[in-house]
Each structure stands twice: as structure tokens, then as C-alpha cells.
Amino acid sequence: MINLFKMDFHRFVRNKTMYLLLLIYSAFQIFGVFMMSLYEEPMAETGTLISKMNASEFIQSVLSQTPSWMLLYIMVFTIYFYISELNSGYYKNYITMKHARIHSVVSKIIMQAFFTLLMLATLIISDFIGRYLFLDNSSIGDLGFFLKLLSSQFLLQWAFSVLILCVAMITKKMLVSLIVGFVFALNIFGMILSSLESVLFDKAYVSDYLLVNTIMRIKDFNDLNELIVVLGIGLVSLIIFITIATTYKLKEDLK
């Protein structure tokens, strides 16, 4: 386990595409804050001015925008990291090791956790720089709230990356999994279901508990119930997708 993990980690840190993704994301993020500072309007939902938001409020508003760039980047990385190994056939070199199949999947999932963490860190740092430079605001707000926001977002986004891993494993093709990944990252199912439910029942039953809907919804972490629900959705999704990914890999016929 440790060794296959080290192998993937070696590939991870040497992966220039990953640094490029982070760099581009950071640049767009800072540029985005700059654009917001030029055309400042109160947020539709809360009515708060962007320049008056603390870090938590700002990040929540960024993550609630469609399309969710964060999800798109995580999706691209996950597919790239998995499919490039699959296409190279490198797995053939280690498949005869003990528990190789399960270890290789777990190791991919851990790499995705690293990438999700790096994306969150990039988001925080870039927003901080942007807000400091263009909005003259560097307040973090309530630290407890901020940490609850980050940890639950990490859990949710990581679970999303495992969902995408399942897509890549099952489709086995770069292009197909990117297309399916886009559909998930743009939350097309979630939006359809939400609008169906609001038209038919005037109320959300299932759609509020969908993973991507939960990622994009603005949440009140001061409400303990809401925190528990959000963490629960993250944890349950993570367990379901990890189970699918490992079961699939254990049964998969490899080329």
C-alpha cells in the first residue's frame, strides 16, 4: 500500500499539468476579484456588498457561482491522473503485487484529496490576495465558522472527485469521461431535479441532499443541524463512491 502510494505521489508532485491548473486557477481567481471590484453589486441572496464580506462569506459566494470552476478543475485533474495511467498501461507492471488493485484505487483517492486541498488553499490565498489588493478588505471573520466551511467543503469536493474517478474508471476514455464530468460539474442533473421539484411540489425533497447542490448552496455553519447534514452528505457520498470505485476495480478485466 505504502509503496504504490509513494509511486502515485512521485507522479503527482512531478506532474506539471497539476501546477499549471493551480496557477491558472489562481490567476483567474485574482482577476475575478479585480472584475468584481470594478462592477460591484450587492449579492442577490444576502444583499451584502462584496467589499464588505469576510473571507467565509466571500468564499461561499465564489463557490455558489455557476459554473463551479473548482469542481471543473478537480474533475479535469482526477480524469487526467487516472486515465493517463490507464492509457499508458503502466498498471500492468505492478498488478501482480499483493492487493494491487485495491491499493491503486485507494492511492488515487488520496492523491485526489491532496489536489482538493491544494485547490482550496489556492482559492483561499488567491481570494485573500485579490480582496486585499482590490477590495482593501482582509478580514477573515469568525475563525470557527471559517474552519467549518473549509472542512465541510473539503469533504464535499473530495467526495465529488471520487464520483468523477468512478466515471473515469467505468468509461475508460478521456474524452467520454470529460464530457460526463462536465455534466456533473455543471450540476445539470441537480438543476433539473431542483426545478422539477419546485414546479411539481413547491418544495425540495431530494435535491437539497444532492452532493453538487450541497457544494453550491450557501450554508449557515452556525446552525449545528445544518453542519451535521452537510457533513453527513459529504461522508455518505464519499463512502458510496469509494465503495463503487474499489468494487469496480476488483472485478475489472484489464487490457
Add this chain to the structure above:
Amino acid sequence: MSGAIIELKGLTKQFKMKTAVHKASFKINKGDIFGLIGQNGAGKSTLLKMIGGLLYPTSGDIHFFNEASDKNQLYFERMGLLIESPGLYPAYTAYQNLNLMMIAYGIKNSNEEINKLLQLVGLENEKKLKVKEFSMGMKQRLGIAIALLGSPDVLILDEPINGLDPHGIKEVRELILELNKNGLTIIISSHILEELSKVATQYAIIHEGKIMETISKDELLLKCEERIELEIDDAKEVTPVLEETLNIKHYKVNDQNTIYIYDSQVENHQIVKHLSAKGIAIHSISKHKQGLEQYFLERTGREAAYSDQFI
């Protein structure tokens, strides 16, 4: 004596519409160079992928050290694979590709070992070159180097000479013989019997997913050796003439009516002349030579000829 290291029992792989391997059963002994021979599409790669743990059999078992493979996964760890195309990262150099597997095996101080392997497969001057710049033959050799990493007990090479030039073929052949000398069991597939015959000690002929025959090198050579087949009434009358008059030492009495003569000096007409002089009747005499390739074609054509009768 060296016993079986791998045993297949009724191994079958069914793809949706196609039975790629059908009830394959045979043993591979420790220290063998086991040649799997079959035409394109015969099921060689599919069979090797099942042994290598890439594909799951639809039915049947693979036994390692007389234990079913699923109970004894550990064994797989000591098996090097090169099946179909070598698994290499195109953006990595030869050195980096090997180094990554060293990490996976947890081998420290890998530099020396990597250089040794690169030298073994003749890539020591290309170690800084990215794999995407490699020729097919170079990739194949790097694939062998990776398969050898971690000192496996069993090496599986699926058509390893594909894409190699005659010089490369010779090098791989010498490498295989060298590795086998040190006790490595090697399973190697090819569609060219002539090439396999230069290394293999044991053969299995596969045709349309079925194992047609398993045969040792000695048996095969005997069957393919040039010989004169002599049909007579009583072999006992004939042998003294062969030995004393014609001075033939190398012959075999197949049964009472047939004798095989392996002496290549003697001509048919000499035999006829001397036997006739002794009043021995010859029912038939024929020179018999079967090339390896012809032998193989006969085994793999059998199935086709058989099914023709039912059309």
C-alpha cells in the same frame, strides 16, 4: 526434480460473443521456457493475461505452487509481465519509467540496479531519452527490463520479438536463455514456431482458444527430424542388413512393419539395392521431412479440416 510451478485447469475466458480461451489445461514446470504458439487471434494474450491476473477467467482455475491463485495472491508478486504492449509513460524517460517501479517495489538505492537493467537490455545510452521518442523495439526492451525488476520467479513475455529487427531478436533470444540459466521460469508466446524453437523447452499449441497439443522440445525435434520411412514385412530380417551391410547405426524400429532411418548419408536407392539383393520385399520407402512450421500448421489446420467435413 523440478515440479509444476503453474497449473491451468479447464481455464476458459468468454467475451460477450467470443470464447477466446476454451478449457485450457496444462502444467508449467519450474525452470521451463514454456512456448505458447498460435496464430493471431488464437487466444495467446488472453491466456497470458489470465495467468498474469489482468483478466478473470470465466471458469476454470489457475494453480500456483498447487494452490488456487485466489487463495495465494502473494505468488503473483513474483511474476514479471510484458503482455501485448509494454506499460510505459511516454513523457517519462527510460530511467524514470524504471525508477517509478523501483518506488512501487520499495527498493532503495535503485540507481545501480536501474543501470544494470538498462545495460542488460541494451538501453544504457538511451536512458535519458523520453519513451515517446522510442522505436517499437526499444519500448519492447524497456518493457522486458521493467518486467525483470524485483527479481521475479516467473517472466511472462507475450510476443516479445514483435517489432524487433533481426539483431534485436537475437539479443532478446540470448537474454531469455541467459535469464533461464539462472533459474527463471519463462512463458513466451509467438506465432512463429521457428523463432520459439530456438529457446523453448516445452510447447503448447493453441488454436481458436483450444490447446491442441503440449509437447516437449525433444519430442518435437524427434517428430520433425529428417528420416527415411521403410515399410517391410518383418523388421527383424531387415535390421542386420542395415547395420552390417549399410553400416547404419541411427535407426528406430517403430513396429514390426516400419523402420525409421535417421542416417542422412544413406540414399534410398542404396537401401533398395541391398535389401532386394537379400530377397527382402519393400512395400514402400519414403524420405520424410517435416519442418517445424509445417508441423505447427498441421496442428492448427486440423480443426479447420475437421469442421469442413460438416459443412
